[in-house]
Amino acid sequence: MEKIIVGLKRVVDYNVRVQVRSDGSGVETAGVKMSINPFDEIALEEALRIKERGEATEVVVVSIGTADAQQQLRTGLAMGADRAILVETDSPPDALTVARVFKAIVDRESADLVILGKQAIDDDNSQTGQMLAAIWDRPQATFASEVRLDGTVATVTREVDSGLETLEIDLPAVITVDLRLNEPRYVKLPDIMKAKKKPLDSIPLAELGIVAAPALGESEFKPPEGRQRGVMVEDVASLVAALKDKGLV
Amino acid sequence: MAKILIVAEHNGAALNSSTAKCVACAAQMDGAEIDIAVFGASVAEIASDAASISGVSRVLTVERAENHPAIAAILAPQIVALAANYSHVFGPSTTFGKDLMPRVAALLGVNQVSDIMSVEGDYRFKRPIYAGNAIVSVEAPADSTVVATVRTASYQAAEGGNSAPVESTTVDFDIPTHTRFVELKAAASDRPDLQSATRVVSGGRALGSEENFELIFKLADKLGAAVGSSRAAVDAGYVPPETQVGQTGQIIAPDLYIAIGISGAIQHITGIKDAGTIVAINKDEEAPIFEVADIGLVGDLFALVPELTDAL
Ligand SMILES: Cc1cc2nc3c(=O)[nH]c(=O)nc-3n(C[C@H](O)[C@H](O)[C@H](O)COP(=O)(O)OP(=O)(O)OC[C@H]3O[C@@H](n4cnc5c(N)ncnc54)[C@H](O)[C@@H]3O)c2cc1C
Ligand SMILES: Nc1ncnc2c1ncn2[C@@H]1O[C@H](COP(=O)(O)O)[C@@H](O)[C@H]1O
Numbered sequence: 194m195e196k197i198i199v200g201l202k203r204v205v206d207y208n209v210r211v212q213v214r215s216d217g218s219g220v221e222t223a224g225v226k227m228s229i230n231p232f233d234e235i236a237l238e239e240a241l242r243i244k245e246r247g248e249a250t251e252v253v254v255v256s257i258g259t260a261d262a263q264q265q266l267r268t269g270l271a272m273g274a275d276r277a278i279l280v281e282t283d284s285p286p287d288a289l290t291v292a293r294v295f296k297a298i299v300d301r302e303s304a305d306l307v308i309l310g311k312q313a314i315d316d317d318n319s320q321t322g323q324m325l326a327a328i329w330d331r332p333q334a335t336f337a338s339e340v341r342l343d344g345t346v347a348t349v350t351r352e353v354d355s356g357l358e359t360l361e362i363d364l365p366a367v368i369t370v371d372l373r374l375n376e377p378r379y380v381k382l383p384d385i386m387k388a389k390k391k392p393l394d395s396i397p398l399a400e401l402g403i404v405a406a407p408a409l410g411e412s413e414f415k416p417p418e419g420r421q422r423g424v425m426v427e428d429v430a431s432l433v434a435a436l437k438d439k440g441l442v
Numbered sequence: 443m444a445k446i447l448i449v450a451e452h453n454g455a456a457l458n459s460s461t462a463k464c465v466a467c468a469a470q471m472d473g474a475e476i477d478i479a480v481f482g483a484s485v486a487e488i489a490s491d492a493a494s495i496s497g498v499s500r501v502l503t504v505e506r507a508e509n510h511p512a513i514a515a516i517l518a519p520q521i522v523a524l525a526a527n528y529s530h531v532f533g534p535s536t537t538f539g540k541d542l543m544p545r546v547a548a549l550l551g552v553n554q555v556s557d558i559m560s561v562e563g564d565y566r567f568k569r570p571i572y573a574g575n576a577i578v579s580v581e582a583p584a585d586s587t588v589v590a591t592v593r594t595a596s597y598q599a600a601e602g603g604n605s606a607p608v609e610s611t612t613v614d615f616d617i618p619t620h621t622r623f624v625e626l627k628a629a630a631s632d633r634p635d636l637q638s639a640t641r642v643v644s645g646g647r648a649l650g651s652e653e654n655f656e657l658i659f660k661l662a663d664k665l666g667a668a669v670g671s672s673r674a675a676v677d678a679g680y681v682p683p684e685t686q687v688g689q690t691g692q693i694i695a696p697d698l699y700i701a702i703g704i705s706g707a708i709q710h711i712t713g714i715k716d717a718g719t720i721v722a723i724n725k726d727e728e729a730p731i732f733e734v735a736d737i738g739l740v741g742d743l744f745a746l747v748p749e750l751t752d753a754l
């Protein structure tokens with residue numbers, strides 16, 4: 194296989210407890226730590242391992258977003274990606290538009306495999322990979338916890354509600370990854386220096402000639418209705434009594 | 443008026459309760475007309491179960507060998523063909539629906555509304571984002587089909603007692619061969635499954651080993667409960683992945699949830715926000731799980747859990 198494309202989305206770091214703006218216009222992102230979406234790090238790690246096994250020749254990381262996403266792409270290059278592409282836009286694009294961007298990049302690059310996260314932890318959409326596979330008319334293997342390659346066929350184990358499902362898919366294809374697929378590597382300082390010399394191309398979104406999808410309007414952001422702290426009991430007997438009280442046992 | 447098609451989830455033998463939860467969601471729309479589509483190899487019994495869900499007008503069956511086990515690339519074009527007659531197409535936000543519905547949405551050229559938690563209008567819905575730390579209202583364009591997944595933990599399954607007509611139909615299309623089912627390794631368990639269980643007992647990293655997890659199983663069996671876990675417990679190999687509860691595991695809403703040796707990370711809490719009563723047992727009185735627990739007990743699980751199992 195020649196080329197693997199990996200999506201890296203810039204998102205609020207998973208350790209940040211996000212706050213909804215008091216006027217309900219959105220979630221506060223100013224001054225908040227941003228990182229690569231954790232699933233996307235796993236996607237990149239998998240692509241790098243495939244390349245290191247000699248089963249692919251190039252790994253290209255792609256982000257669609259503002260110029261700030263260059264930071265995340267540089268981290269991806271430091272992890273070991275060969276090249277980065279930033280598709281630049283000021284307004285956060287919807288899932289179908291992102292999928293169409295990936296399709297345009299796949300066509301330009303003649304990619305054999307696209308590896309994405311199973312979901313972005315900001316919008317929690319879990320759509321992009323499936324949408325790309327649909328418009329590309331190629332296989333999808335979502336929520337992967339194991340990927341094996343044999344020439345132009347991938348055997349993918351998926352984490353599903355009822356257990357582990359295995360699919361065999363013909364390349365080119367889209368794989369979206371779950372947390373247990375691998376443990377991403379740490380970036381070392383010399384790699385960060387080296388990454389500065391690797392190519393990072395910026396393409397304005399408008400240049401790709403993408404037909405914008407009808408977006409979903411978002412409004413009235415609210416914090417969730419919180420659960421109240423309950424009572425503390427002293428011992429097992431009081432716990433059982435409390436459960437009996439509520440008619441639960 | 444909303445005309446809604448719900449894609450049934452089943453395992454070839456029985457209908458999944460997620461389907462009746464989707465019906466409950468769809469029924470929140472005024473004057474909704476609700477049909478269910480059942481794809482599979484041979485689905486007569488499953489279809490009659492679907493027809494018994496109250497609020498359902500009609501059940502469509504689409505039977506062909508390739509439709510079981512479900513493969514998104516094979517089902518999606520068939521759903522798109524049926525969608526022409528509907529204003530909305532819904533599926534559950536289980537791994538089945540999450541895999542399938544975005545493929546349907548993309549073929550229809552629309553964005554998907556993921557994880558509906560409440561219906562505000564025919565085209566307006568509430569959904570959680572940021573692991574449930576924010577709720578947003580989304581407005582889908584009224585001039586195109588609404589494709590959505592339903593957050594099953596937000597809904598009680600619609601009741602039975604109906605007997606809607608069942609019609610069989612076929613869809614002609616080029617069946618892709620690029621995706622082949624190899625196997626499903628399902629956990630062989632006599633215990634209730636996480637999604638439909640009314641009681642769930644979960645264990646975390648504190649259990650320390652696969653052997654020690656027996657303590658959780660014993661308590662669960664005493665209660666007739668399903669067994670859940672934290673990501674740390676799964677990563678450590680104490681229990682299989684399908685037991686994981688949370689943002690990236692299963693989102694559940696049992697009447698009773700008992701968290702044992704689980705700290706209560708935000709990603710775990712996301713999975714249990716809608717539980718009836720949350721009980722936490724943890725040796726650290728500062729553990730965040732106590733902030734959401736209805737009943738908390740501080741102490742060593744290795745002493746408390748056997749004692750609790752005996753006391754029940
Ligand atoms: C993108 C992302 C997604 C994630 N998704 C999920 C998810 O879906 N589900 C999930 O669970 N996690 C998820 N996590 C992981 C999550 O952040 C936590 O790391 C995880 O939930 C911790 O598991 P734990 O509570 O079992 O372990 P710990 O946090 O280590 O907690 C162990 C607890 O046991 C207590 N304890 C120790 N010994 C005893 C004893 N003898 N008796 C009583 N109590 C004891 C300790 O006080 C502690 O509170 C995710 C993380 C990321 C980054
Ligand atoms: N703006 C983006 N830039 C790069 N990759 C993205 C972007 N949006 C989504 N993705 C990829 O698609 C996956 C699923 O995202 P989502 O469908 O939004 O949950 C992410 O884990 C990324 O791999």
